[in-house]
Amino acid sequence: MNNWIDIATLDDIPPRGARVVKTRLGCVAIFRTADDKVFALDDACPHKKGPLSEGITHGNAVTCPLHNWVIDLETGMAQGADTGRVKTYEIRIENDRILLDGTRLVDRSLHCADGAA
Amino acid sequence: MSQKLVVIGAGMASGRMLEELLALDEGAYDITLFGAEPRGNYNRIMLSPVLSGEKTYAEIVTHDADWYAANGVTCRFGEAVVRIDRKTKRVISAGGVTEYDKLVIATGSASFFVPVQGNNLPGVIGFRDLDDVEAMLEAADKPHSRAVIIGGGLLGLEAAAALNEQGMQVTVLHLMGHLMERQLDPAAGQLLQKELESRGIKVICRAHTNAILGHGRVEAVLLEDQSMHPADLVVMAAGIRPETRLGIDAGLHTERGIVVDDQMQTSDPDILALGECVEHDGTVYGLVAPLFDMAKVLARTLINQAAAFKAPEVSTKLKVTGVDLFSVGDFGDEHEEIVFRDPGLGVYKRITLKNDRIVGLVMYGDTSDSTWFFDKLKSAEDISDIRGSLIYGSAAVGADPLEAVAAMPDSTEVCGCNGVCKGTIVAAIGGGATDLAALKTMTKASASCGNCTGLVEQVLASTLGDDFVVPARAGICGCSDLTHEDIRQIIKSQKLKTIPAVMQEAGWKTPCGCHVCRPALNYYMIAEWPLEYADDLQSRLVNERNHANIQKDGTYSVVPRMWGGMTTPSELRAIADAAEKYNVPTIHVTGGQRIDLLGVQRDDLPAMWADLNTAGLVSGHAYSKGLRTVKTCVGSKHCRFGTQDSSGLGIKLEKILWGSWTPHKVKLAVSGCPRNCAEATCKDVGVICVDSGYEVSVAGAAGMEVKQTEALAKVTTEKEVIDLTVAFIQLYRENAAYLDRPYKWVAKVGMEWVRDRVLEDEAERLALCDRFEISQTVYRKDPWVEQAKPEYCLNKWAALADLTLEAAE
Numbered sequence: 030m031n032n033w034i035d036i037a038t039l040d041d042i043p044p045r046g047a048r049v050v051k052t053r054l055g056c057v058a059i060f061r062t063a064d065d066k067v068f069a070l071d072d073a074c075p076h077k078k079g080p081l082s083e084g085i086t087h088g089n090a091v092t093c094p095l096h097n098w099v100i101d102l103e104t105g106m107a108q109g110a111d112t113g114r115v116k117t118y119e120i121r122i123e124n125d126r127i128l129l130d131g132t133r134l135v136d137r138s139l140h141c142a143d144g145a146a
Numbered sequence: 147m148s149q150k151l152v153v154i155g156a157g158m159a160s161g162r163m164l165e166e167l168l169a170l171d172e173g174a175y176d177i178t179l180f181g182a183e184p185r186g187n188y189n190r191i192m193l194s195p196v197l198s199g200e201k202t203y204a205e206i207v208t209h210d211a212d213w214y215a216a217n218g219v220t221c222r223f224g225e226a227v228v229r230i231d232r233k234t235k236r237v238i239s240a241g242g243v244t245e246y247d248k249l250v251i252a253t254g255s256a257s258f259f260v261p262v263q264g265n266n267l268p269g270v271i272g273f274r275d276l277d278d279v280e281a282m283l284e285a286a287d288k289p290h291s292r293a294v295i296i297g298g299g300l301l302g303l304e305a306a307a308a309l310n311e312q313g314m315q316v317t318v319l320h321l322m323g324h325l326m327e328r329q330l331d332p333a334a335g336q337l338l339q340k341e342l343e344s345r346g347i348k349v350i351c352r353a354h355t356n357a358i359l360g361h362g363r364v365e366a367v368l369l370e371d372q373s374m375h376p377a378d379l380v381v382m383a384a385g386i387r388p389e390t391r392l393g394i395d396a397g398l399h400t401e402r403g404i405v406v407d408d409q410m411q412t413s414d415p416d417i418l419a420l421g422e423c424v425e426h427d428g429t430v431y432g433l434v435a436p437l438f439d440m441a442k443v444l445a446r447t448l449i450n451q452a453a454a455f456k457a458p459e460v461s462t463k464l465k466v467t468g469v470d471l472f473s474v475g476d477f478g479d480e481h482e483e484i485v486f487r488d489p490g491l492g493v494y495k496r497i498t499l500k501n502d503r504i505v506g507l508v509m510y511g512d513t514s515d516s517t518w519f520f521d522k523l524k525s526a527e528d529i530s531d532i533r534g535s536l537i538y539g540s541a542a543v544g545a546d547p548l549e550a551v552a553a554m555p556d557s558t559e560v561c562g563c564n565g566v567c568k569g570t571i572v573a574a575i576g577g578g579a580t581d582l583a584a585l586k587t588m589t590k591a592s593a594s595c596g597n598c599t600g601l602v603e604q605v606l607a608s609t610l611g612d613d614f615v616v617p618a619r620a621g622i623c624g625c626s627d628l629t630h631e632d633i634r635q636i637i638k639s640q641k642l643k644t645i646p647a648v649m650q651e652a653g654w655k656t657p658c659g660c661h662v663c664r665p666a667l668n669y670y671m672i673a674e675w676p677l678e679y680a681d682d683l684q685s686r687l688v689n690e691r692n693h694a695n696i697q698k699d700g701t702y703s704v705v706p707r708m709w710g711g712m713t714t715p716s717e718l719r720a721i722a723d724a725a726e727k728y729n730v731p732t733i734h735v736t737g738g739q740r741i742d743l744l745g746v747q748r749d750d751l752p753a754m755w756a757d758l759n760t761a762g763l764v765s766g767h768a769y770s771k772g773l774r775t776v777k778t779c780v781g782s783k784h785c786r787f788g789t790q791d792s793s794g795l796g797i798k799l800e801k802i803l804w805g806s807w808t809p810h811k812v813k814l815a816v817s818g819c820p821r822n823c824a825e826a827t828c829k830d831v832g833v834i835c836v837d838s839g840y841e842v843s844v845a846g847a848a849g850m851e852v853k854q855t856e857a858l859a860k861v862t863t864e865k866e867v868i869d870l871t872v873a874f875i876q877l878y879r880e881n882a883a884y885l886d887r888p889y890k891w892v893a894k895v896g897m898e899w900v901r902d903r904v905l906e907d908e909a910e911r912l913a914l915c916d917r918f919e920i921s922q923t924v925y926r927k928d929p930w931v932e933q934a935k936p937e938y939c940l941n942k943w944a945a946l947a948d949l950t951l952e953a954a955e
Binding site for chain 1: 172570573574577578588589656657658659660661664665683684685687688691692696698700748941945946947948949950
């Protein structure tokens with residue numbers, strides 16, 4: 030079961046750009062590509078937790094602003110020689126509104142709580 | 147709270163372990179590192195080339211003090227740990243007591259000193275660290291000095307060859323019947339001995355040392371057969387002894403080494419150990435590859451990841467220039483063997499077989515196929531089909547070396563030191579690493595002992611095939627093969643005024659570029675079409691998009707402009723107020739005479755800027771590829787040596803130049819006299835005031851490279867200084883490749899070319915100044931004012947949505 034949360038309109042995000050959704054356990058970055066695809070990922074690079082929402086978005090990827098790791102927006106996988114994965118969330122577009130799947134956000138909060146030192 | 151990790155021993159094993167640990171989880175531990183040597187970590191296996199003079203100490207350093215500092219490791223070098231108190235979990239050293247949650251022992255090993263009379267005389271040394279190398283070099287410095295090496299194994303022979311290179315008369319005393327008996331069979335040992343003797347090294351096998359003689363210092367070595375061997379230096383290379391004293395004193399289970407399990411844990415679960423001081427499954431290791439495997443396992447154990455150390459197959463190469471020797475595995479008498487011997491060529495090969503599989507290999511004189519054989523050994527391949535021609539190597543069984551490399555499975559280990567497989571290297575080549583240097587950086591292959599360099603190059607050649615050519619001038623990035631210069635030319639000649647238009651015309655291979663080309667193209671558009679092109683924020687790197695410098699933790703630094711490095715009490719008060727209001731944790735004075743407020747939260751930036759704007763402060767552009775700062779001294783206003791108003795001129799320059807975008811950052815300085823307190827002669831543009839006017843020089847550097855400026859002109863008025871400076875910067879803006887500092891660009895086009903346009907051709911100079919001024923009508927403004935506006939806050943700075951208040955599911 031999905032839990033779709035209406036978060037914004039498509040035009041709230043610049044093409045080839047990103048903005049964030051704040052959650053209790055950190056930010057989720059919402060990306061809009063040049064061809065208006067929308068992706069949602071944790072706003073933290075698997076390398077050193079750099080804010081991916083501040084990176085340069087190109088194709089279906091974003092380059093982390095801290096050390097230039099390139100992350101695939103569809104899979105969350107680091108590209109090239111780097112290894113690691115960012116958690117992704119399902120997105121739906123309905124009448125130019127962006128809907129974020131909230132069920133995974135709960136999973137994520139559980140996951141983060143487990144992983145916290 | 148981070149747990150406290152104490153590491154005893156700063157050698158190769160602990161260095162690699164810390165590297166692994168920091169890469170896995172940087173914040174897991176608060177790390178303190180003790181090292182008995184008063185220096186950082188270096189590549190110990192490369193001491194022989196340092197001794198022979200083929201390398202310098204600097205070239206073999208792997209982790210220096212800066213590396214440890216940058217990674218937050220507290221170093222206690224030169225401080226030996228004397229005791230471990232397991233009850234209270236503390237280590238005791240000269241500097242006091244240090245508590246630990248986890249302790250890692252990596253004390254390595256010491257040279258085994260043959261227990262004979264006189265083995266403690268001055269001049270008798272081991273061969274373990276840089277101090278030993280320095281002692282040897284000092285001895286070698288004296289003319290006609292003589293060295294005796296006790297031990298004809300790997301280490302002893304490397305020392306012998308190196309000291310021979312340094313001009314000493316060298317004698318090797320070896321207890322066993324032939325050299326390197328642990329790795330070589332007698333025949334190969336004989337060949338090696340002949341080679342060393344041909345270089346003037348004296349080799350005596352079955353040599354039992356009776357005593358070392360000397361009055362106050364070593365003079366000779368006496369053997370049991372009563373022969374005397376004069377010596378100014380005796381090097382003990384008869385083996386190593388694990389440094390286990392701390393472990394024994396602490397009551398840890400210790401045999402030959404401190405006993406560890408597959409997870410590198412000692413008998414105390416909070417104490418781990420690795421390197422040459424440990425014993426695993428009955429074996430003590432003295433070669434680097436297994437130590438690096440241990441480092442990987444130990445780092446994972448520390449963060450509770452599953453990992454287990456497995457005893458690896460270890461091969462040996464002798465690092466003596468001109469001697470090719472490779473040895474691996476088992477060559478006991480009970481196995482079958484195939485031997486090839488050509489004394490004329492000095493080639494010897496011996497393959498040991500068991501059940502049609504290679505179990506041992508000795509190669510001397512020609513080791514080019516060693517990897518091919520070693521691979522068959524490791525994979526336990528059945529060789530019965532090719533047995534007839536096996537000894538002749540890969541060529542004879544129908545493989546040319548490149549084909550053999552191409553046929554190697556991806557799992558084949560190419561670099562033993564760093565555990566890099568062929569597949570990793572091929573993947574890196576696919577990811578754009580097309581030369582050895584790039585491969586070293588990306589994969590670490592051939593970055594330790596370097597013996598696999600040739601093989602790594604073969605992998606490069608076989609993977610790239612015909613593409614393996616040195617590119618004359620690299621393309622801008624993976625999206626286009628055109629150079630920066632080509633692209634600037636196309637933009638100008640075809641009047642391309644948008645980024646998509648450039649990509650279309652120049653045949654970009656990607657739909658919308660990447661983080662390398664987009665910022666460059668955006669700059670070229672701004673520089674070429676200042677009035678028509680709209681800056682594309684999505685093609686800006688984070689700092690220029692957010693007008694602040696991002697820090698490692700995602701906070702930002704804010705630097706208000708202080709014109710010419712001058713400020714006032716009210717400006718300082720406004721900065722102090724802002725620092726307090728926005729909880730700035732760190733305030734730093736920069737090298738460019740500005741105040742840096744570090745650790746500002748992203749959400750606070752617009753409000754903080756608005757506050758600073760109210761006090762009359764504007765952006766210092768400390769984050770931009772643009773005009774940064776004009777540094778000045780106070781000049782003739784106050785200084786008794788000042789010849790002109792240097793701070794006044796600096797302020798004028800800064801007010802003209804600020805806000806302009808350039809290919810890379812631009813820094814200026816104006817000094818009021820040749821004492822040059824503003825350090826003008828290492829800036830992009832530097833002005834030195836003299837009694838008769840101003841000396842303008844350009845293209846200095848004081849960063850990754852240091853370079854003095856080159857004289858442009860000497861002039862008599864401030865106006866001329868300003869025109870020359872503006873013209874130079876505009877010429878740079880219009881012609882340089884993105885991310886080339888002025889000194890790099892001038893090196894490409896030549897100072898002559900620059901002088902012709904900026905100085906000699908007055909019309910060109912004025913035209914350059916005009917074009918700069920046109921651009922500045924758009925860009926000479928404070929971006930903070932714009933970015934702090936409410937609409938900006940809503941559309942850019944604010945979160946898209948805030949779900950923190952939603953009820954959790």
